[in-house]
Amino acid sequence: MSPVAGAGDLSARGGGPGGADHLDDGALVRVLDGEASKAELEHARSCVPCRARLGRLEVRLHAFGRAVAEADAGGAEPSYDAAFLDAIGAPGPTDQPAMVSAAAKESRSTTARRPRRTVSLRWAAALAILTVAASAPPVRAFVARAATAMWSMVTGGSVESPEPVAEPIVSTVETAVVGSLLTVVVPQGMTVRLVPTEASAAAARLSGGGPQADLLVRTDGFQVTGAIGGATLEVSVPPAIERVRVEAAGRMPVVVDAPRDSALTVERENGGTG
Amino acid sequence: MSTGQDVAALFHEHNAALHRYLLRLTGGDDARATDAVQHAFLRLLEAGDDVRNVRNVRAWLYRVGTNAIHEWTNTAQRREDLMSEHAHNAPGPKAADAPDESLERAERIRAVRAALDELPERDRIVLLMREEGFKHREIAEAVGTTTGSVGTLIARALDRLAGALDLDRAEAS
Numbered sequence: 001m002s003p004v005a006g007a008g009d010l011s012a013r014g015g016g017p018g019g020a021d022h023l024d025d026g027a028l029v030r031v032l033d034g035e036a037s038k039a040e041l042e043h044a045r046s047c048v049p050c051r052a053r054l055g056r057l058e059v060r061l062h063a064f065g066r067a068v069a070e071a072d073a074g075g076a077e078p079s080y081d082a083a084f085l086d087a088i089g090a091p092g093p094t095d096q097p098a099m100v101s102a103a104a105k106e107s108r109s110t111t112a113r114r115p116r117r118t119v120s121l122r123w124a125a126a127l128a129i130l131t132v133a134a135s136a137p138p139v140r141a142f143v144a145r146a147a148t149a150m151w152s153m154v155t156g157g158s159v160e161s162p163e164p165v166a167e168p169i170v171s172t173v174e175t176a177v178v179g180s181l182l183t184v185v186v187p188q189g190m191t192v193r194l195v196p197t198e199a200s201a202a203a204a205r206l207s208g209g210g211p212q213a214d215l216l217v218r219t220d221g222f223q224v225t226g227a228i229g230g231a232t233l234e235v236s237v238p239p240a241i242e243r244v245r246v247e248a249a250g251r252m253p254v255v256v257d258a259p260r261d262s263a264l265t266v267e268r269e270n271g272g273t274g
Numbered sequence: 275m276s277t278g279q280d281v282a283a284l285f286h287e288h289n290a291a292l293h294r295y296l297l298r299l300t301g302g303d304d305a306r307a308t309d310a311v312q313h314a315f316l317r318l319l320e321a322g323d324d325v326r327n328v329r330n331v332r333a334w335l336y337r338v339g340t341n342a343i344h345e346w347t348n349t350a351q352r353r354e355d356l357m358s359e360h361a362h363n364a365p366g367p368k369a370a371d372a373p374d375e376s377l378e379r380a381e382r383i384r385a386v387r388a389a390l391d392e393l394p395e396r397d398r399i400v401l402l403m404r405e406e407g408f409k410h411r412e413i414a415e416a417v418g419t420t421t422g423s424v425g426t427l428i429a430r431a432l433d434r435l436a437g438a439l440d441l442d443r444a445e446a447s
């Protein structure tokens with residue numbers, strides 16, 4: 001591992017574009033868990049390849065969490081020995097099922113919608129600070145112009161006139177912007193709508209049907225990973241959101257800094273654009 | 275700390291999550307998971323006032339439970355039991371499930387447990403403790419490594435699981 005120039009204690013690995021160093025996988029986990037150094041956070045914030053890898057790692061971690069939670073579901077609740085419960089002064093066998101059941105329910109529901117530790121909060125807060133620092137108006141204007149051009153290349157159309165989404169809304173999720181991280185699976189052909197709400201919250205709506213994709217909503221933007229072939233993705237950017245990231249089918253990610261109050265629409269074939 | 279009342283309160287607070295973690299760690303072995311929970315809380319009771327020096331009782335309980343599983347797993351008899359019991363550990367189908375759905379679900383559960391079982395024990399502990407929300411420092415203390423290496427262990431364990439559990443499915447489909 002070799003450090004990025006000026007990056008302090010950054011754990012990185014070489015071989016990136018142009019010989020640049022990048023965060024190793026362990027550092028990416030630390031970023032996601034809110035245990036990264038300032039240098040690692042700064043690198044994660046500014047390096048597109050590392051952010052792409054960060055997204056993939058995040059998807060893996062969520063998929064793992066879902067898998068083990070699913071394996072838990074329906075399992076028998078523990079049945080402790082009466083002598084043990086007596087010894088520790090816990091309620092006896094008569095009261096045990098209700099007590100354990102309540103605790104188990106609380107514990108499982110905590111896991112199911114776990115606000116992923118305070119990790120994301122810390123990471124998000126750090127990124128938010130960095131976002132503000134990196135968003136001087138000239139820079140933001142340049143990025144917005146570049147993003148608009150990039151988006152037009154992808155869509156072949158204008159970003160100014162999104163098509164209305166006709167499908168009925170089948171699922172709605174809403175999350176506070178600060179520190180929230182949310183993953184929803186978007187089936188084949190589904191339409192994803194990210195709807196602006198009040199400044200302190202972001203909302204995401206899904207409708208229709210399509211390929212598997214993960215939609216992540218967090219402080220610094222929205223991230224859609226996975227194939228979105230055949231789907232329409234409409235993004236309306238809430239006031240508090242600075243960035244929108246779209247990754248498709250493992251190909252080159254398209255990163256868009258969306259100007260506020262804009263709406264973006266993209267229609268693409270599965271894997272047709274990389 | 276270690277009076278019956280305090281231990282009872284800690285038991286009420288932590289037993290379900292600790293049991294869930296140990297159940298995952300053992301590949302769904304409810305008997306061993308339950309035994310390990312009891313073992314951890316009895317150790318807490320026995321520790322008496324010494325436990326007042328424990329900075330983080332929750333992490334201590336997980337470490338004692340994990341060590342108990344580790345010790346039991348290392349006996350030949352427990353290993354044989356595990357082999358014979360493992361196939362029967364998946365929860366039965368829910369009554370409301372259609373037969374195909376039940377089979378599919380049971381197969382997914384079996385696959386998750388088998389994949390976890392294939393991991394080196396340290397990797398399994400690291401991943402599952404992270405899933406319980408422990409900090410890297412706490413995980414490092416539990417498995418006897420440095421805080422800085424926990425992220426690498428987690429990433430490596432995920433790499434090993436990715437194929438078996440189709441963790442990249444959302445990206446690859």
